[in-house]
Amino acid sequence: MIDGNEIAIETSDLSFSFSKEQTVIKGLNLKIPKGSIFGFLGPNGAGKTTTIRLILDLLSPSSGAVEVFGKSLRDQRSLVLSRIGALIETPSLYEHLTGFDNLKVTANLRGIRQKRVGEALEMVGLDAQAGKYVRNYSLGMKQRLGLALALLSSPDLLILDEPTNGLDPSGILEIRELLRELNVKHGVTILVSSHLLSEVERLVSHVGIIGQGKMLFQGPLKELQQISSESAFIEIDTDNNTRALEILREDHQSVIKATQFLDVQYVDKDRLAHLITLLTAAGLRVNRAQLVESSLEETFLSIIKDDHL
Amino acid sequence: MKLYYTEFIKLKNTFALWLTVLGALFVPLILFATYLSDVKSFVPGPGVNPWDDFLIRILNGCCFFSIGFVLLIIGLIIHIEHKANAWKHLFTLPIGRSEIYLVKLMVIVAIVISFFTLYLSLSVLSGIALGYTVPDFGFSRFPLPGQHIFRFVTEFFISILPTVFLQYWLSFRLKNLIISLGIGLGGLMIGLLLKGWEYIIYLPYAAPFQMLNYKEGAASHQSLYLLNTVYTVILVILSYYDFTKKFRG
Numbered sequence: 001m002i003d004g005n006e007i008a009i010e011t012s013d014l015s016f017s018f019s020k021e022q023t024v025i026k027g028l029n030l031k032i033p034k035g036s037i038f039g040f041l042g043p044n045g046a047g048k049t050t051t052i053r054l055i056l057d058l059l060s061p062s063s064g065a066v067e068v069f070g071k072s073l074r075d076q077r078s079l080v081l082s083r084i085g086a087l088i089e090t091p092s093l094y095e096h097l098t099g100f101d102n103l104k105v106t107a108n109l110r111g112i113r114q115k116r117v118g119e120a121l122e123m124v125g126l127d128a129q130a131g132k133y134v135r136n137y138s139l140g141m142k143q144r145l146g147l148a149l150a151l152l153s154s155p156d157l158l159i160l161d162e163p164t165n166g167l168d169p170s171g172i173l174e175i176r177e178l179l180r181e182l183n184v185k186h187g188v189t190i191l192v193s194s195h196l197l198s199e200v201e202r203l204v205s206h207v208g209i210i211g212q213g214k215m216l217f218q219g220p221l222k223e224l225q226q227i228s229s230e231s232a233f234i235e236i237d238t239d240n241n242t243r244a245l246e247i248l249r250e251d252h253q254s255v256i257k258a259t260q261f262l263d264v265q266y267v268d269k270d271r272l273a274h275l276i277t278l279l280t281a282a283g284l285r286v287n288r289a290q291l292v293e294s295s296l297e298e299t300f301l302s303i304i305k306d307d308h309l
Numbered sequence: 310m311k312l313y314y315t316e317f318i319k320l321k322n323t324f325a326l327w328l329t330v331l332g333a334l335f336v337p338l339i340l341f342a343t344y345l346s347d348v349k350s351f352v353p354g355p356g357v358n359p360w361d362d363f364l365i366r367i368l369n370g371c372c373f374f375s376i377g378f379v380l381l382i383i384g385l386i387i388h389i390e391h392k393a394n395a396w397k398h399l400f401t402l403p404i405g406r407s408e409i410y411l412v413k414l415m416v417i418v419a420i421v422i423s424f425f426t427l428y429l430s431l432s433v434l435s436g437i438a439l440g441y442t443v444p445d446f447g448f449s450r451f452p453l454p455g456q457h458i459f460r461f462v463t464e465f466f467i468s469i470l471p472t473v474f475l476q477y478w479l480s481f482r483l484k485n486l487i488i489s490l491g492i493g494l495g496g497l498m499i500g501l502l503l504k505g506w507e508y509i510i511y512l513p514y515a516a517p518f519q520m521l522n523y524k525e526g527a528a529s530h531q532s533l534y535l536l537n538t539v540y541t542v543i544l545v546i547l548s549y550y551d552f553t554k555k556f557r558g
Contacts, residue, residue: 056401058557082403092398094389096322108315109402133322149398 007070008034008157008189009055014064016054024050026213027064032191032206034069037183039204039221040193043304047213048193049089052161055191056086068157082110085155087163091146095135099126099145102134103152110153120148123178139166147175151182158182158190164199176203197300211304228299232266237288238279247282248275266291312408316416319389325382329420332378333427336370337435344439344446351446358451360436367432368461368523375424376469376517380476380493382420386413387480396558406553414477421473425462433458461523468520468533471513471540472496478548481556513540 009032016025025047032038042048053059055066057073057080066073068080093102103117121127124144134142143166150158158179164172180203182188194200197207201221208218217224233256238244245258253275257263264275272291279286320326340363344351353359390396399409433453440448472493479489493514500515509515510533519533 053397058397058400078403078405081401084401086398086401088397088401090394092393092395094319094393094395096389097319101318101321105315105318106398106402108311108318109399109404111311 006034008032008036008068009191010067011051011055012065012067014051014054014066015062016050016059017062023062024213025054025061028210028213028215030208030215031218032189032208034189035183035187036206037179037190037192037204038206038208039197039200040191040208040210041197041200041300042193042195042210044195046195046210046304048195048210049161050213051210052086052088052159052191052193056084056088056159057081058088082153083156084159085150085153085157086159086161087146087150088159088161090165091142091149093134093142093145093149096133098131098133099137099141099148100130102145103148106149106152112153116152116154120152123151124148125174140168140171143167144171144175147178154186156188158188160190160192162193162195164194172199179203197297201296209300209303216303224296224299228296229266229293231299231302232291232293233263234266234272234275235288235290235292236262236264236275236279236286238262238284238286240284243282244279244284247278247284251278261288263292266293312404312412313415316386316412320386323385323389325385325420328378328381328385329424329427332374333424333431336367336374336428337431340366340370340432341435341439345442348443348445352443353447357447358454359440359447360451360454363436363448364454364457365522367429368458368465369521371425371428371461371465372517372521372523375428375465376472376497376514377494378424379421379469379473380490380497382424383417383473383476383480384486384490384493386417386420387477388486390481391484391486396556400558406556407549410549410552417473417477422466425466429458429462461520464523464530464534465517465520467541468516468537471537471544472516474541474544474548475513478544478551481552510536513537 009030011028011030014025014028014030015023017023028047028051030051040048040051050059054061055068055073057077069083071080073080094105097105099121100117103120104114107114107117118127118130121130124147126141126144126148129137129141134145137145143163147160147163150160164175167175179190179192183190192200192204204221206219207221207224209216236244237260241258241262245255245262248255248262248264254265255262256265266272272289276286276289351359351362353362390399400406436448436453439446476489476493479492480486483489496512496514500509500512501518503509504515504518504521510519516533516537519530
C-alpha cells in the first residue's frame with residue numbers, strides 16, 4: 001500500500017474523448033510511486049501519448065483529475081509543471097539554432113542559470129556538438145538534445161514518450177544508463193512509455209499496461225514476473241497417458257490440458273520431481289517431462305490480447 | 310524581460326532582420342533613384358514645398374508595402390514554433406499561456422514599430438540627401454512636416470491593428486504558412502480592388518488602402534478608426550481566449 005506522499009503521479013477516473021463517439025481514455029486510475037521507473041506500455045493507439053498529454057496539461061480531461069506529487073494539476077499548474085521535465089514524441093527543436101541556443105531558449109523561459117545548459121549537454125554527451133546547428137544533427141543527436149531539454153530543470157519527475165526512437169543500440173544503452181543513474185543517484189521518478197516491453201524491461205521497476213484507454217495492469221515488475229511464472233506448466237508424455245491422467249487426478253494435481261500431452265501447472269522443482277516419481281512408481285514409462293515457461297513479453301502480449309477479445 | 314529577449318534569440322539566423330531592413334530600405338531607395346534619374350520633372354515650382362509631393366509618395370508607399378511586410382513578419386515569427394513542433398514544449402513549461410501570447414505579440418509590435426521608424430527615417434534621410442545632391446529640388450529650403458508624418462504613422466498604425474491581430478490569430482491556428490499568408494494577401498487584393506466600394510471599410514484588410522493620399526483630419530478616416538478600434542478589441546478578446554483556452558498546438 002502506497003501512502004499519499006509516496007505517489008508521484010495519480011490520476012482519478014481520468015477520461016478523455018476527441019468527440020462524443022470516440023472516447024480515448026476511459027476512467028483511468030494510474031498510480032506511479034515516487035522514486036520508481038515506471039514503464040507505461042501498450043500497443044500503438046492504446047492511449048499512452050494521450051494520457052501523457054493529459055498529465056502535462058496539453059489536453060483537458062472530459063472528467064477526472066491529475067495530481068502530481070500530491071498537487072492538483074488544475075489548481076497548481078505552474079508549480080506542478082516546474083517539477084516536470086518532458087519529452088513527448090519527437091523533440092521540439094529549432095533547427096536554425098545551435099544545440100546550445102536551443103537549450104538557452106528553454107533555460108531562459110524556465111529561469112534557469114546558463115551554467116546548467118552546459119551540464120545538461122554534457123549529461124547527454126552533446127557538449128562537443130553544442131555549437132553545431134541542429135539541422136545538421138542526426139536523428140539520435142536530436143533525440144538526445146530533446147532529452148537534455150527535459151533534464152535542464154533538474155526535474156523531480158521525468159516524462160519520456162518513446163525516448164529511444166531513432167537511437168542505435170549503443171545510444172539506447174547509454175540513455176538507459178543515464179536514466180538509471182538519474183533515478184538511483186538523484187531520486188528522479190521516471191515515466192517512460194513504449195509499445196515494447198523488451199525495450200524497457202531492463203530499466204523499469206514498475207509497469208503499467210494500457211489497452212483501448214483502460215488500465216489493464218499496474219504494479220511492480222516483479223508482479224508481472226509472478227503472473228508470468230504462474231502461467232508456466234509441465235508437459236508430460238508417458239507410454240499410457242490415460243492412466244497417467246487418472247494417477248495425477250487422484251494425487252490432486254492441476255491438469256490444465258490432456259490432449260497429445262498432459263499439461264500440469266508448474267509450481268516448483270520439487271513438484272516436478274514428485275510427479276515423475278509418482279508416475280514411475282505406478283509402472284509408467286515417462287518419455288517426456290518438460291517445463292514450458294512463458295516469457296514476460298508473452299505475458300504482456302496476452303494481457304493486451306485478452307483486452308482485445 | 311527575459312521572455313521578450315528569448316523571443317529574439319529564436320529569430321537568430323532567420324530572414325526576419327533582413328526583411329525588416331531591406332523592406333524599410335526599398336521604397337526610399339527607389340524614390341531616391343527615381344528623383345535623380347529625372348531631375349527636371351521633380352523640381353518644384355517657385356514657393357512650392359517639395360516635401361509635400363515627396364511625402365505623398367513616401368506615405369502611399371507605406372500604405373502599399375508595409376502591410377505586406379506585416380503579414381510576412383507575423384507568419385515568419387509564428388511559423389518558427391510550428392516548424393520546430395514547439396507549442397507542446399512551450400505549453401509544458403511553468404509559464405502561463407497568456408505570457409506566451411503577449412510576449413510574441415510584443416515582439417511583433419516591436420518589429421513593426423522598428424520597421425515604420427526605419428522606413429520613415431530612411432525616407433526623410435533620402436529627401437535630405439536629395440536636397441544636398443540636387444539643391445534645385447529645394448528640400449533644404451523648406452522645413453520637414455514632421456507632425457504630418459507623426460499623425461500619419463499613428464493613424465496608419467491604428468488602422469492596421471485589426472489586420473495584425475487577425476493575422477496573428479490565423480498564423481498560430483494554421484500550421485501551413487502559405488495558407489495564412491494566402492488569406493492575408495487575398496484580403497489585401499480585395500481591399501485594393503474594391504477600394505472605392507462604400508462598404509469596403511468593414512474589411513479589416515482594406516484599411517491601409519483607405520489611407521492612400523493621406524490628408525490630416527479627413528472625415529472618412531474618423532469612422533474608419535472607430536471601426537478599427539472596435540475590430541481590434543473584438544479580435545484581441547477572441548484570439549486571446551482561443552490561444553489561452555482552446556489552442557493545443
